[in-house]
Structures are given as C-alpha cells and as structure tokens.
Amino acid sequence: MAKLTSLKAEKRQLDRRAADHIRSHILDGIFPANSRLLETQLSDELEVSRGTVRSALAQLAGEGLVKQVAFTRWEVSGSSSTDGWEIYTLRGVLEGLGARLAAANVTAEDAERLRTICAEMLRAISEGRFQDATDIDFDLHAAIIELARHRRLAEQHRMILHQVRFHMVQSGFLPKDYDELISDHKQLIEAVIAGDADRAEKLARSHNEGEVRLLTASLQQGHPSDRIDVENV
Amino acid sequence: MAKLTSLKAEKRQLDRRAADHIRSHILDGIFPANSRLLETQLSDELEVSRGTVRSALAQLAGEGLVKQVAFTRWEVSGSSSTDGWEIYTLRGVLEGLGARLAAANVTAEDAERLRTICAEMLRAISEGRFQDATDIDFDLHAAIIELARHRRLAEQHRMILHQVRFHMVQSGFLPKDYDELISDHKQLIEAVIAGDADRAEKLARSHNEGEVRLLTASLQQGHPSDRIDVENV
DNA sequence: CAATCACCGATTGTCAACAATTACGGTTGC
DNA sequence: GCAACCGTAATTGTTGACAATCGGTGATTG
Incomplete structure (x- = not known):
C-alpha cells in the first residue's frame, strides 16, 4: 500500500480531510477495486485515530466508493x-x-x-x-x-x-x-x-x-x- | 423533546439502529424541521454513547434529513x-x-x-x-x-x-x-x-x-x- | 450609550482503551 | 481422510475521557 501524507495542517475537520485523502487514493487507482482497507493501517498512515478513519470510511461508503461488511471488513467498491x-x-x-x-x-x-x-x-x-x-x-x-x-x-x-x-x-x-x-x-x-x-x-x-x-x-x-x-x- | 425507546435488543449495529430511531422520529414530525439535535440528549435517551449517536447523525446527514454545522450544532433539515x-x-x-x-x-x-x-x-x-x-x-x-x-x-x-x-x-x-x-x-x-x-x-x-x-x-x-x-x- | 473584547459555559471534535465478533488453523473424533 | 469443533489472533464496534471550538454575557473603554 502506498504511503499517505499526514494531515495536521488546515482547519477543516479531520474526518473530512481523511475522507478526501482516501477518496483521492481510490480515484487514482492506488487502492484498487475490491481491495481491503484496514482501519489501523489507515489511521497509522494518516496519523489520526481509528475513530476518525472510521468516520471517513463511513462517508465514503455513503458516496458508494467503499463497502462495509459488518464486523468484518471495509473494502473498495467493485467495478464490474x-x-x-x-x-x-x-x-x-x-x-x-x-x-x-x-x-x-x-x-x-x-x-x-x-x-x-x-x-x-x-x-x-x-x-x-x-x-x-x-x-x-x-x-x-x-x-x-x-x-x-x-x-x-x-x-x-x-x-x-x-x-x-x-x-x-x-x-x-x-x-x-x-x-x-x-x-x-x-x-x-x-x-x-x-x-x-x-x-x-x-x-x-x-x-x-x-x-x-x-x-x-x-x-x-x-x-x-x-x-x-x-x-x- | 419526546422520549426515545432504548435499543439494546436486536443484533444490528448500534449506530444503524440509532439512525433508524432518529429518522423515524424526524419522519413522524416529532423532531420538526430546523429543530436542533443535541448529541448528549440523544445519547441519554437512546442509552448509547455519544460516538454512536454521532455516527448515526452522520448517516442521516448523508441521507439529507439532518444538517451539520461544524463545531456548533446538528439540526433537522429545513422544509422550504x-x-x-x-x-x-x-x-x-x-x-x-x-x-x-x-x-x-x-x-x-x-x-x-x-x-x-x-x-x-x-x-x-x-x-x-x-x-x-x-x-x-x-x-x-x-x-x-x-x-x-x-x-x-x-x-x-x-x-x-x-x-x-x-x-x-x-x-x-x-x-x-x-x-x-x-x-x-x-x-x-x-x-x-x-x-x-x-x-x-x-x-x-x-x-x-x-x-x-x-x-x-x-x-x-x-x-x-x-x-x-x-x-x- | 454603543462598540469591543475577554471570559465562561455549553457543545462538538478527537482520541485511546476496552468489548464483541469474525475468520482461520489446529485438533479431535468418527 | 474428512468433518465438526474449539481456541486464538486479528479486526471491527462501542465507550468514556479529554481537547478544541463556538456563542453569548458582561465588563471596559471611547
């Protein structure tokens, strides 16, 4: 997985910015279709807490770019x-x-x-x-x-x-x-x-x-x- | 504000169920248009943590039933x-x-x-x-x-x-x-x-x-x- | 008297610990 | 050999504590 840049500049809410970063990685093909996303890994790389990452992933799920399998995993949406x-x-x-x-x-x-x-x-x-x-x-x-x-x-x-x-x-x-x-x-x-x-x-x-x-x-x-x-x- | 029933039966995720309850209250007119929603109040009445309520409210915001004013307030959407x-x-x-x-x-x-x-x-x-x-x-x-x-x-x-x-x-x-x-x-x-x-x-x-x-x-x-x-x- | 500013309470934003659930691998019994 | 069972590690779900921010209130000053 590629390195994500940390987000501590700016003033917008962290979860929004985290969502932006993850989204752009998905749209750039760095996170391919159906690939798994780990909360801990994302939170490490973005240097925010897991809760913030969760919130970001939930947003992206609402946008249709990410799917949630309850208690199990997050993954990038398919592209069939x-x-x-x-x-x-x-x-x-x-x-x-x-x-x-x-x-x-x-x-x-x-x-x-x-x-x-x-x-x-x-x-x-x-x-x-x-x-x-x-x-x-x-x-x-x-x-x-x-x-x-x-x-x-x-x-x-x-x-x-x-x-x-x-x-x-x-x-x-x-x-x-x-x-x-x-x-x-x-x-x-x-x-x-x-x-x-x-x-x-x-x-x-x-x-x-x-x-x-x-x-x-x-x-x-x-x-x-x-x-x-x-x-x- | 009306009393919400607690949610500890069922097995679905708490935030989803919290969202369902809040949503139905909005749709029933119990939370009117433009009324303010307090995280603490909702978490007390639903008997879940504030984080869970936040997650539920974020969902409803994605559905267009609720608006978030950053660092300030949540409110039910308008109906102009x-x-x-x-x-x-x-x-x-x-x-x-x-x-x-x-x-x-x-x-x-x-x-x-x-x-x-x-x-x-x-x-x-x-x-x-x-x-x-x-x-x-x-x-x-x-x-x-x-x-x-x-x-x-x-x-x-x-x-x-x-x-x-x-x-x-x-x-x-x-x-x-x-x-x-x-x-x-x-x-x-x-x-x-x-x-x-x-x-x-x-x-x-x-x-x-x-x-x-x-x-x-x-x-x-x-x-x-x-x-x-x-x-x- | 009006405008400004500093403070304070209320509320939201973020975090890290803990609980619950799942998937997987090894073991056992048939 | 195979299927069912159980324990364990990995991961997600939930919570309460702490930090940051906002809106209003009252003092201060021109």
Missing part, C-alpha cells in the same frame, strides 16, 4: 460491468435534469463560461494533454449542473462523477473519438445556452448512451468482471 | 419550498429511470404483485384509511424501483422517498383528489406491465409535476417558508 451500467444510467438522468434546469437559468456570463471551458478542453486535446482533457470534461459537466441551482442534484452528481472516474480508472476506459466527444459537448452547451431545455436534456442523456450500450452488451454476454478479487498487500 | 422543489424534481427523474427499466424487466408475477399493491391502496382509500393509503403509495413506487434491479438507484430512491415523506409531514400536504391519484398509479403500472418503457418513464415523471408546479409558483412569489425556526426544548 453491472456497476458501470448503474453508474452511467444514473448519470444520464441526473445530467439530463441538470441540463434541463440549466437551460432555464442560463445567463450571458454563464454562456461565456461554458464556452471557455469547452475551448480549454479542445486545446488540451489538441496538445495531447489527455488527462487534463478528461479533468476539464468533468469540470464542464459539473459547471452545467451548477447552473441548475439544485443543491441535492449537485451533491448526487458530485458523487456519481466520482464513481464514473473510479470506473474509468479501474476499467482502463479511454475515449475513442475525441472529435465526437468535442462535438457532443459543443451541441450540449449550445442547447443549454439557447435555453432549449428539451434538447439539452436529450443531449445530456444520450451523451452516456455509448457506454451504457457497451456495458449492457458486456452484461448480456455474462462478462465475468465481477470475479476480480485484488488483495491489498 | 426550495427543498420541496428539489425533492420532487429529483424524485421525478429517479422514478422515471426506475419505471423505464422496470418496464424492460417485468414478469408476470411482478405484474400481479403491482396490481395487488394498487388494489390494496384503492381499498385503503375507500375505507378511509388515508395514512395506510399513503404508506402503500410509497410501497408501490418502491416496488417499481425494485423491478429496475439497480442497486444505486434503489438506494437514492429510498433516500428521496424519506425526504418526500418528511416534506409532506412538515408542509401538511395531503392528496386532494384520490380518484386522480389512483388513476395515475393504474396508468403507470399498466405501462410498466405492458413493457412500454417510454410511456412508463413519462408517466412516472409527470406523476410529481403537480407538486413541482405548485412549489415553483410558491418560489416565484418569494413565499417565506424558509423563515421557520423552531427550537427544540
């Missing part, structure tokens, strides 16, 4: 085709709602902002900085959700994006056609900017449909990606 | 028009997805089951047992979601239903037209049973639209229902 299918179908309707509401609220500055982010993404791709491009992709979707001015939706969306990222890392997913990716996003934000709620929702939902179809197919073949059982030594 | 609008719009898309997927999975036994629940609801209404009818209403929606076979969706839906219930209690909401309510549900489950995914989704989404419209109007009038500030003595 079923999980992927669940994640992308949920993402579809959440972003659909977000796009619909965003279209109803959008202002001129918002429009500018969205176009800027999209341009940044385009530049990142054209310069071959694909990791940056992916980050900006997430930022763009989060920015649209923000326009919806819907706290609960934003919270759900934040969590589902974490899960999307996790699933991408675990499954080694990479976009295959960056031109199409850009075109998708351009269409989406233009629909939002134009205030066309129906079209914005439809585009947001169809944005994930490629993955959903892929994963559905993978499920029907009985793809055995549930069997992964990495141990975390 | 904005909250209601958020809850019902989210519910709409979640149940939309659920109905769509349910329509794709439904079997003959499922159909029977749905019709049975619907009939029970009808009977409850005709016998004037309106509280039971509301419970069965929730059961029916949960049953449809179950058919979607989507763990994450089911979890989100469970939480949003709690929030719906909470909002109904706090706002004193009562269905105004039971005939329409029954008709809505009949149409919905028949669409699901017929496997008509598009129609099922559409009906599930429109099922909440009445409330959404009401709450949107209430918002635009600047209805001051955010101002509620009950104290919990």
Whole structure:
C-alpha cells in the first residue's frame, strides 16, 4: 500500500480531510477495486485515530466508493460491468435534469463560461494533454449542473462523477473519438445556452448512451468482471 | 423533546439502529424541521454513547434529513419550498429511470404483485384509511424501483422517498383528489406491465409535476417558508 | 450609550482503551 | 481422510475521557 501524507495542517475537520485523502487514493487507482482497507493501517498512515478513519470510511461508503461488511471488513467498491451500467444510467438522468434546469437559468456570463471551458478542453486535446482533457470534461459537466441551482442534484452528481472516474480508472476506459466527444459537448452547451431545455436534456442523456450500450452488451454476454478479487498487500 | 425507546435488543449495529430511531422520529414530525439535535440528549435517551449517536447523525446527514454545522450544532433539515422543489424534481427523474427499466424487466408475477399493491391502496382509500393509503403509495413506487434491479438507484430512491415523506409531514400536504391519484398509479403500472418503457418513464415523471408546479409558483412569489425556526426544548 | 473584547459555559471534535465478533488453523473424533 | 469443533489472533464496534471550538454575557473603554 502506498504511503499517505499526514494531515495536521488546515482547519477543516479531520474526518473530512481523511475522507478526501482516501477518496483521492481510490480515484487514482492506488487502492484498487475490491481491495481491503484496514482501519489501523489507515489511521497509522494518516496519523489520526481509528475513530476518525472510521468516520471517513463511513462517508465514503455513503458516496458508494467503499463497502462495509459488518464486523468484518471495509473494502473498495467493485467495478464490474453491472456497476458501470448503474453508474452511467444514473448519470444520464441526473445530467439530463441538470441540463434541463440549466437551460432555464442560463445567463450571458454563464454562456461565456461554458464556452471557455469547452475551448480549454479542445486545446488540451489538441496538445495531447489527455488527462487534463478528461479533468476539464468533468469540470464542464459539473459547471452545467451548477447552473441548475439544485443543491441535492449537485451533491448526487458530485458523487456519481466520482464513481464514473473510479470506473474509468479501474476499467482502463479511454475515449475513442475525441472529435465526437468535442462535438457532443459543443451541441450540449449550445442547447443549454439557447435555453432549449428539451434538447439539452436529450443531449445530456444520450451523451452516456455509448457506454451504457457497451456495458449492457458486456452484461448480456455474462462478462465475468465481477470475479476480480485484488488483495491489498 | 419526546422520549426515545432504548435499543439494546436486536443484533444490528448500534449506530444503524440509532439512525433508524432518529429518522423515524424526524419522519413522524416529532423532531420538526430546523429543530436542533443535541448529541448528549440523544445519547441519554437512546442509552448509547455519544460516538454512536454521532455516527448515526452522520448517516442521516448523508441521507439529507439532518444538517451539520461544524463545531456548533446538528439540526433537522429545513422544509422550504426550495427543498420541496428539489425533492420532487429529483424524485421525478429517479422514478422515471426506475419505471423505464422496470418496464424492460417485468414478469408476470411482478405484474400481479403491482396490481395487488394498487388494489390494496384503492381499498385503503375507500375505507378511509388515508395514512395506510399513503404508506402503500410509497410501497408501490418502491416496488417499481425494485423491478429496475439497480442497486444505486434503489438506494437514492429510498433516500428521496424519506425526504418526500418528511416534506409532506412538515408542509401538511395531503392528496386532494384520490380518484386522480389512483388513476395515475393504474396508468403507470399498466405501462410498466405492458413493457412500454417510454410511456412508463413519462408517466412516472409527470406523476410529481403537480407538486413541482405548485412549489415553483410558491418560489416565484418569494413565499417565506424558509423563515421557520423552531427550537427544540 | 454603543462598540469591543475577554471570559465562561455549553457543545462538538478527537482520541485511546476496552468489548464483541469474525475468520482461520489446529485438533479431535468418527 | 474428512468433518465438526474449539481456541486464538486479528479486526471491527462501542465507550468514556479529554481537547478544541463556538456563542453569548458582561465588563471596559471611547
């Protein structure tokens, strides 16, 4: 297991910061899917008490990144085709709602902002900085959700994006056609900017449909990606 | 504050049971919106340690029924028009997805089951047992979601239903037209049973639209229902 | 008299010890 | 040889004590 940096600077609550650290390790693939997490080990490495680690793990369990087996173990969530299918179908309707509401609220500055982010993404791709491009992709979707001015939706969306990222890392997913990716996003934000709620929702939902179809197919073949059982030594 | 019954029977984890008790008190209106919750008071009344209560409250915060103000206080969530609008719009898309997927999975036994629940609801209404009818209403929606076979969706839906219930209690909401309510549900489950995914989704989404419209109007009038500030003595 | 500041009680945040439960390996009996 | 049983080590669950923080109260000062 990789070394975690201690957390005693800052002023936020320790358990939140512990959760942030563990979460980023999960999202970076340092703690792989299905790997076991030991409270004592985490508390040693983060230099906080076990209770604090427990609280952090409970948060992450609520976010769907970690599973608890009572009296027995904590482990990083799985990343099977079923999980992927669940994640992308949920993402579809959440972003659909977000796009619909965003279209109803959008202002001129918002429009500018969205176009800027999209341009940044385009530049990142054209310069071959694909990791940056992916980050900006997430930022763009989060920015649209923000326009919806819907706290609960934003919270759900934040969590589902974490899960999307996790699933991408675990499954080694990479976009295959960056031109199409850009075109998708351009269409989406233009629909939002134009205030066309129906079209914005439809585009947001169809944005994930490629993955959903892929994963559905993978499920029907009985793809055995549930069997992964990495141990975390 | 009402007396809570102690929890030392059963075998589930204490924090889960504590969360269940506090949750049901919130949903029953015993802890009203925006009322303060004291860790020591809860731990005394539930006869568990403060740490356990903290864990329970953290869970409920994750479910959106409770808010935490760091280093200062826990309080029951608010129940403003904005909250209601958020809850019902989210519910709409979640149940939309659920109905769509349910329509794709439904079997003959499922159909029977749905019709049975619907009939029970009808009977409850005709016998004037309106509280039971509301419970069965929730059961029916949960049953449809179950058919979607989507763990994450089911979890989100469970939480949003709690929030719906909470909002109904706090706002004193009562269905105004039971005939329409029954008709809505009949149409919905028949669409699901017929496997008509598009129609099922559409009906599930429109099922909440009445409330959404009401709450949107209430918002635009600047209805001051955010101002509620009950104290919990 | 109003504004500011230092104190104090109340409440939440963190910790380390103790209890309960589980999983595993060895032993025993058949 | 195999299955059931039991003891033990490892791990999670729970608790009470201690630390940090906040909000209000009253004294102080301009």
